[in-house]
Amino acid sequence: MKLTLLSTAACMALMGGVMTQAQAQNYPTKTITMVVPFAAGGPTDTVARLVAQSMGTKLKQTVLIENVGGAGGTIGAARVAKSAPDGYTLFLHHIGQSTAPGLYRKLSYNAIDSFEPIGLVTDVPMTIVARKDFPAKDMKEFLAYVKANKSKVTYANAGIGSASHLCGMLFMTAIGTDLTTVPYKGTGPAMNDLLGGQVDFMCDQTTNTTSQIKGGKIKAYAVTTKTRLASMPDLPTLNESGLPGFEVAVWHGLYAPKGTPKPIVDALADALQVALKDPTVKQRFADLGTEPVADSRARPEALRAHLKAEIDRWGPIITKAGAYAD
Structure with a gap:
């Protein structure tokens, strides 16, 4: 009986792995939603729309922008953290992803562990x-x-x-x-x-x-x-x-929900890199006073490391300033 149960469990796991692999190979087969955690018309929204259009061309699917504003980006972040990890819900956020853990006493998600990083986009x-x-x-x-x-x-x-x-x-x-x-x-x-x-x-x-x-x-x-x-x-x-040493640059990163299969994350990272080399995107970024990050930074491992470093950097600053929100 135990052998049968183990065999069944093994078969189910194998079938699940095969299904995930097949889904990744066929990805994407429908419209992708990129959540921006701020109102339309803002700077992060502008970056997202430029990147989404070019990524959609590479992926051969439409990438729609959905604005889910409020609470400094945490409402949109929570929405994506709870979404299905199938590559059809993405999240483009800025430096706020690294400041939220210090600013908010209670978050319904973990800024690092609830997401699969895809890559950095730009420093503004x-x-x-x-x-x-x-x-x-x-x-x-x-x-x-x-x-x-x-x-x-x-x-x-x-x-x-x-x-x-x-x-x-x-x-x-x-x-x-x-x-x-x-x-x-x-x-x-x-x-x-x-x-x-x-x-x-x-x-x-x-x-x-x-x-x-x-x-x-x-x-x-x-x-x-x-x-x-x-x-x-x-x-x-x-x-x-008159303010020596004052420096702030706003970096943007692209994420997927935790558990999104690696082949899908890699496909999205590849599409992001293509988008950041798009002459139209580069020119529009230049017109807006910024530029795409280098290829080496538009990768999952680069965003993961940068996010952790930024959380470590801003946490003490926020604590010292006493800037908290419930």
Whole structure:
């Protein structure tokens, strides 16, 4: 009887393995959904749409974007973590995937163990921008004005755990001034209110600010990278504008639910690499002030290592700042 039960179990396991292998070989056979944990129109949404279209061409299937915003990206993350590990639900998130464990006391998922990493996508600089009629003409005047009017100045962000929240938190720590924060469910809505003059300033990714800056619709004061951007060479760095050592770059990574078969993960990583070499994607990224990562970083093992290192990096910073959310 025991032998029969063992044989049955072995056969079922073998059949399951064969089915998984067959599914991986035929993958994909239907539309793929890429979840973006922020509102449409924001910087992460922009990156996702560019990559999804090109990946879809390589995979010969449509890759649809689904925006699941809220709670700094954790609602979208939880949604994907609970999805079937069949390669038909993907997740594109930014640096917030590494800050969530420190920011949120209770998460319904594990930022590392609940996902299969596919690869890094891009590193995006951030910019300090303000409404068009903000009185300061340069970063020196901006810092002086903000400190002198801290009770009136409003700072917009995309919610707890977002890149704009993290940048703002570090900015306020760097200048030793607490400002009124206005959270949104994404940087798209936040940018709309900045354009409308309802809020004073924000720190946002170049993928969301470049066209607005070049169009003269908002004021730009500085970039958060070590060196100036080739796309906006006249924009100084924060390091040269009175905040030495201030540096924030927003990396984006692509994930699948934990348990997604390795052949499918590898197929997705290959499609990602092809997408990041697509001339159209590269040009659009350049227009937005960023560029695709190198092939060696657009792989599962590279994202896994980077995510762990970033969690280790930001955890102590968040704890020191006392920035928590329930």
